[in-house]
Amino acid sequence: SVQDLLNEVNKDSIRFMMLNRSNDVELDFDFEKVKEKTKDNPVYYVQYAYARINSILRTLKINFNDQISVDSNTFQPNEYEEKILRKIFEWPKIIESAANKLEPHKIPFYLYELSTLFHSYWSKGNEDKNYRFLENDKVKRLETLAFIYLTAIVIKNGMNILGVSLPEKM
DSSP states (O other): OHHHHHHHSOHHHHHHHHHTSOTTSOOOOOHHHHHOOSTTSHHHHHHHHHHHHHHHHHHHTOOTTSOOOOOTTTOOOOHHHHHHHHHHHHHHHHHHHHHHTTOTTHHHHHHHHHHHHHHHHHHHHHHOGGGOSEETTEESOHHHHHHHHHHHHHHHHHHHHHTOOOOSOO
16 A cells, blocks of 8 residues: 555655656556665665765865855866766756656656766766865865766755755765
8 A cells, every 4th residue: 555655665765756757657666676775776866966965065064055166267077077067957958848748757867867977976086086076075176066066956956846855964
């Protein structure tokens, strides 16, 4: 029953998974996947990206209200930042399309893709120190901080639209 489902899984996971499918596709609700804390669980993966970003901000002792300035003359995003930026530029079109075509599933799908790009960048930093966000608890490049901010803002706005919570710690 729905009550049994709610007893096992939180409402955010249910909402995200139900909105993650087009209305013309049969809903295949994978109960075990929703309980997992892996990238196979889309809501967890998006929430985890946001929590990671907040972890970075806590380490730097800054918040989203702090302004950052990036010098356009020296602005040179790496390949991961470029992919994230391209994805972020899609956000207004995703919202417009989801609203005009009554296809809300585009929003969670997009958020999962953006989170995947962020997690890939994070993982690359674990493999190669040239891609690390932080060094000695300081941001290595202000450009990186800008991408982190943008990613968090889009994830937060998207999850707010879906009515799904975003924990700052996980």
